Amino acid sequence: AQSVAQPEDQVNVAEGNPLTVKCTYSVSGNPYLFWYVQYPNRGLQFLLKYITGDNLVKGSYGFEAEFNKSQTSFHLKKPSALVSDSALYFCAVRDKNYGQNFVFGPGTRLSVLP
């Protein structure tokens, strides 16, 4: 069975500092990994995805994520955090053995402090 873990419920970071939101996954086949962000009173917005190829994936709003197969991780990163990055972040995985639906992690709330 597939599963996704986001070990931190809450991440606090000062504006201008680098941020990392952690994600680990478990699938039986090749993972297809996604990050989504939910701003207050908004729907989930797609940030980036890893399908194949380069382990470092660049996405929207200056975010990037690194796929690490040996550690089964897909951590989200940004070199310099903005207050406007404060939101709820979801990691999600798909595995073609289990259809097209996502398995989501529980979410991590990121607070960027001015």
Added chain:
Amino acid sequence: EAGVTQFPSHSVIEKGQTVTLRCDPISGHDNLYWYRRVMGKEIKFLLHFVKESKQDESGMPNNRFLAERTGGTYSTLKVQPAELEDSGVYFCASSQKLAGVTDTQYFGPGTRLTVL
């Protein structure tokens, strides 16, 4: 291009009543998905339509939930009768015709359902 829209944004009903949620996918997207997030937990898959056909409904919790997508355009999700544990946020997502496991799903803003 309009995104995925959902109606209503909020719904408050009493236990035993019926509620119908609506989702309008992005125009031209054949794939439509329903998910829900209950009590701040993980977002869970409910079902997947390809056009008007149910491709996968393995996530539907019980027979109180009925999803339809007549004509392959908008979809409705009816809960009848609603129970307290049905409270949560219901998300709809859509993706393009050639969708596979690598395709990006685009999500709507969600409907927050509260059952009292």
